[in-house]
Each structure stands twice: as structure tokens, then as C-alpha cells.
Amino acid sequence: MSPHDGDVPFEDDPTGMRALLAGLPDPGPMPDDLVARIQASLLSESRSRAADAQTPHSIPQPPTAPARHGASIPAGRKRPLGQWIFGLAAAGLVVAGGGYALRGAAGGSDAAGGAVSMGSAEAGSHSTSTSFAGGDASSSTKAASDDATVQGTVQVDGGGPTYTVKDLPEEAEGVVARAQDSPPSGFTPDGPFGDAERVEACLISLGMRPGDRSVVQVGTYGERAAAIVTYAEPGASTWTAYLVGPSCGLGTSDAIAGPVSVSAKASGGTNTP
Amino acid sequence: MTTDAATLLERTDRELMQLHLAGDPDAFGEIFRRHKDRMWAVAMRTCGNRELAADAVQDAFISAFRRSASYRGDAAVTTWLHRIVVNACLDRLRRERPTSELPEFDLTDGKDAHSQLETRLDVHAALASLPEAQRAALILVDMHAVPVAEAAEILGVAEGTVKSRCSRGRTALAALITRDGSAIAPTTDRPMEPGRES
Incomplete structure (x- = not known):
């Protein structure tokens, strides 16, 4: 017992401070942007844990640093988009042997100027990708053969189009298809889709789950930056796609249209109920 | 899984x-x-x-x-x-x-009257100047109505220590707030919430 709580019940507070403190207003709910930030961090942790769990006997190799031409990386605490792409690719390749692509145009660079190889991002280079991901080669190869729609490709191109709501299914199908067909290239967009954590938060806000593959293409919608964001479960041939505005990932999805479901190989998308 | x-x-x-x-x-x-x-x-x-x-x-x-x-x-x-x-x-x-x-x-609540806002600022500033052990105890027990036993677990100390820190903290807080003459009149005393379990 301290002298402060000897004879007086703890609940009795002659100073009035207890009541005063209890009456102060609550700070309110956690801000949406912080929620998205923490969810993105937890997703990243979850991916790392999943990758570790699947590779008990392999020694993870660090990824080759991606070359970047003709585009700036946001400064400060933001992670370069190239790293984010590798992070996603690593997790995805372990699970499904899939890949990721981002076609960007927000910075105004043209496709030719932005074409740069992104480290191990070479179509069909599953073994290379798997080694840095620390993935199981046999499962990765099997998954890759099961899902031939997207190979182990990490690419970023310039020259994104102007989107319309009506054409979202067709555009989204093209985004996924080009992830397989286009040659490897590198481009990191300026603008709202140049921040990796923000793009990741955008994907999460749209329902992407740990282990999913994603493909993002940056373009414009009307006068503003926009992106077609697609993701799919490992091994699935159906992708979910949205058209989103520049605030996606800032505590909101900023969805302009979607979701639509697109098949990576089929010739048309269907609206998701 | x-x-x-x-x-x-x-x-x-x-x-x-x-x-x-x-x-x-x-x-x-x-x-x-x-x-x-x-x-x-x-x-x-x-x-x-x-x-x-x-x-x-x-x-x-x-x-x-x-x-x-x-x-x-x-x-x-x-x-x-x-x-x-x-x-x-x-x-x-x-x-x-x-x-x-x-x-x-952060002054985001525009609905508060000026005097209430000043009081809050006084309280927050005074709270911030307390020793961190007292401040943590007051925040948990008095502001968040965490039961003393749970606060003791959270802070890794004995229940008596939590009570002592709260009592000392309240006394110090009252002294800080009233030092410049801006006395705070106690309002209704709010009972402690019963123990919570997740």
C-alpha cells in the first residue's frame, strides 16, 4: 500500500482529475490512411511468413536490383515501385509461379523510352525468379504450367491508354494478356501510382489477399490519372479488375468502375455481380 | 491454411x-x-x-x-x-x-467551446509533462477505464503500483493544471467499467 491509497478508496479522487480525464473526448477511429498503411504492412509480413514457411530447406537469394530508366522514384520513406513489384512477384511465384506486370504512362514517358529489363523478370525464367523468391521449384513449375496465362514476367511499360468505363472488361483482359505477351521492360511511373505502398494499399482495399497475383496498368480517365487494377488467386484463370482513380490507396479504393471478372485467355469479360 | x-x-x-x-x-x-x-x-x-x-x-x-x-x-x-x-x-x-x-x-474537434478546448489543451499539456509511468497509468485507468488489475498486467507492475502511480499522477496533474489559476472543477465521477474480456 502506498500512502496515496491507504485510507481512501482508489475510486475516490478528491482532485477531480479522474473524472476530468475520463471526460476528455475520444480521439476517434483510426484514420483510413493509417488503416490502409498498416494493412499493407501486415500483408507484406504475411507474404514473408508464407514464403518462409514454404522454403524450409532453401536459401533465399536477394533479387537482382532492377534497372530504372526515364522515371523518377518518389523520395522519402516511400519504397521504389520496382522493389514492390519484386516483393509481389516473390510471393506470387512461390505460390503460383505467376508474375506481375505494370504498364505505366502517368509520367508522360513513352513506351520505348521506358523499356528496361527488370532484373530477373524475363518471360519464362521461372527458375531464376524462384531462386530469389526462395520458392519450391517443383511446385512453382507445376503452378506455372497450370496457369500459362502469366509467366514469370515483371514488366513496366509506358504508354498507358485513356480508359472508359464501358471498355473496362476489354481493357482489363488486355492488361492481363499483355503481362504474358509483352517483352520485359521497366518503367516506374511518377504520380499517384508511383508509390509502391500506396499501390499495395489500393490493391488491398479492392480485395486482394495474401498470395494473390496482380497486374496494374496506369493510364488516364478523363483528365486525371487512373489505373486498371487486376488480381487473381494463385492458379486461377479468372481475374478481378477495377478501374480506379488517383486516390486509390489513400484510405479509399477510388473505384471508378468494377469489379469485372476477366479470363486471361478468353475473349471477353463479364460483369461481376 | x-x-x-x-x-x-x-x-x-x-x-x-x-x-x-x-x-x-x-x-x-x-x-x-x-x-x-x-x-x-x-x-x-x-x-x-x-x-x-x-x-x-x-x-x-x-x-x-x-x-x-x-x-x-x-x-x-x-x-x-x-x-x-x-x-x-x-x-x-x-x-x-x-x-x-x-x-x-491535434485540434480537429471544432464543436468544442473555446474554454473547453483550452481546458483540454491544459490537461493534455499537463499530462504530457508527467513522468511516463504515471502518465501511462492514468491513460489506461482513468482515460480508458482499464481495470487496475489489467493495467498492472499491461504495464508489468503490481496492482498497488498502478494505484500509487494513478494517485500520484492525479495529484501532480491537479497541481499543474491549477498552478496558473485555471482551476478545474470536478465533474461527475464516472464509475470504473467492469473487467473486459476479448
Whole structure:
């Protein structure tokens, strides 16, 4: 017992401070942007844990640093988009042997100027990708053969189009298809889709789950930056796609249209109920 | 292993922790969803600064994710989370203290009368100047109505120590607030909430 709580019940507070403190207003709910930030961090942790769990006997190799031409990386605490792409690719390749692509145009660079190889991002280079991901080669190869729609490709191109709501299914199908067909290239967009954590938060806000593959293409919608964001479960041939505005990932999805479901190989998308 | 979202909603915090430890990728996300607002409130009141609180609460949840194996299950998950959040806040404050003044407070509630706002600022400034042990005890027990026994678990001290810190803190706070003549009249005393369990 301290002298402060000897004879007086703890609940009795002659100073009035207890009541005063209890009456102060609550700070309110956690801000949406912080929620998205923490969810993105937890997703990243979850991916790392999943990758570790699947590779008990392999020694993870660090990824080759991606070359970047003709585009700036946001400064400060933001992670370069190239790293984010590798992070996603690593997790995805372990699970499904899939890949990721981002076609960007927000910075105004043209496709030719932005074409740069992104480290191990070479179509069909599953073994290379798997080694840095620390993935199981046999499962990765099997998954890759099961899902031939997207190979182990990490690419970023310039020259994104102007989107319309009506054409979202067709555009989204093209985004996924080009992830397989286009040659490897590198481009990191300026603008709202140049921040990796923000793009990741955008994907999460749209329902992407740990282990999913994603493909993002940056373009414009009307006068503003926009992106077609697609993701799919490992091994699935159906992708979910949205058209989103520049605030996606800032505590909101900023969805302009979607979701639509697109098949990576089929010739048309269907609206998701 | 994965558990569908509807099932996760029905799980207790302890069950979610077990699922998380077993490798469920979504279980910890549900824990975060359930407790984020309360942890944010604790962080805001402990740090007294929105940016510090945001960093601290992010540190805390990532730390909790990574250190989930350290949760032994003998206390409520919320108690364990509180402890991690409070420690993350104190770590942040200790790092900031050499170069910062008293925590600034975010003035976002435009509905408050001027005098109430001044009072709040006085209280927050006074609270920030208390020793961190007293401040943490007051924030948990008096501001968040955490039972003394749970606060003792969170802070890793005996219940008597929590009571002592609260009593000393209240006395010091009253002295700080009334020192310049702006006495605070006690309002209605709010009873302690009964013990909570996640």
C-alpha cells in the first residue's frame, strides 16, 4: 500500500482529475490512411511468413536490383515501385509461379523510352525468379504450367491508354494478356501510382489477399490519372479488375468502375455481380 | 491454411491468435480490424501527437504480428496488445524527447467551446509533462477505464503500483493544471467499467 491509497478508496479522487480525464473526448477511429498503411504492412509480413514457411530447406537469394530508366522514384520513406513489384512477384511465384506486370504512362514517358529489363523478370525464367523468391521449384513449375496465362514476367511499360468505363472488361483482359505477351521492360511511373505502398494499399482495399497475383496498368480517365487494377488467386484463370482513380490507396479504393471478372485467355469479360 | 471471413468473425481473439500461429494468413487481420480503434486511441493519448501515434501503432501491430509466439494465452489478447502499443509509444517518445517540446495536440474537434478546448489543451499539456509511468497509468485507468488489475498486467507492475502511480499522477496533474489559476472543477465521477474480456 502506498500512502496515496491507504485510507481512501482508489475510486475516490478528491482532485477531480479522474473524472476530468475520463471526460476528455475520444480521439476517434483510426484514420483510413493509417488503416490502409498498416494493412499493407501486415500483408507484406504475411507474404514473408508464407514464403518462409514454404522454403524450409532453401536459401533465399536477394533479387537482382532492377534497372530504372526515364522515371523518377518518389523520395522519402516511400519504397521504389520496382522493389514492390519484386516483393509481389516473390510471393506470387512461390505460390503460383505467376508474375506481375505494370504498364505505366502517368509520367508522360513513352513506351520505348521506358523499356528496361527488370532484373530477373524475363518471360519464362521461372527458375531464376524462384531462386530469389526462395520458392519450391517443383511446385512453382507445376503452378506455372497450370496457369500459362502469366509467366514469370515483371514488366513496366509506358504508354498507358485513356480508359472508359464501358471498355473496362476489354481493357482489363488486355492488361492481363499483355503481362504474358509483352517483352520485359521497366518503367516506374511518377504520380499517384508511383508509390509502391500506396499501390499495395489500393490493391488491398479492392480485395486482394495474401498470395494473390496482380497486374496494374496506369493510364488516364478523363483528365486525371487512373489505373486498371487486376488480381487473381494463385492458379486461377479468372481475374478481378477495377478501374480506379488517383486516390486509390489513400484510405479509399477510388473505384471508378468494377469489379469485372476477366479470363486471361478468353475473349471477353463479364460483369461481376 | 485459410479460414473464410465469416468464420473469422465468429472466432474469439484467442482463437484468432491460434489460427495466426498455425499459419492462417487472415487471422491477424481480423485481430487488427477489431482492436485498431482502441489501440489508436491509446497511442494518441500516450504519444499526444498524431504522427508519432501513427508510427507507434504501426510498429506495435507489426511487432505483435511477428512476436505472436510470445503470446502465452494467459491474458486477454487486448491486454497483450495494449502492452505492445504502450511500449511502442514510450519507445517513440524516448527517441523524440531530446529534440521535441511537449507533444502538440491535434485540434480537429471544432464543436468544442473555446474554454473547453483550452481546458483540454491544459490537461493534455499537463499530462504530457508527467513522468511516463504515471502518465501511462492514468491513460489506461482513468482515460480508458482499464481495470487496475489489467493495467498492472499491461504495464508489468503490481496492482498497488498502478494505484500509487494513478494517485500520484492525479495529484501532480491537479497541481499543474491549477498552478496558473485555471482551476478545474470536478465533474461527475464516472464509475470504473467492469473487467473486459476479448
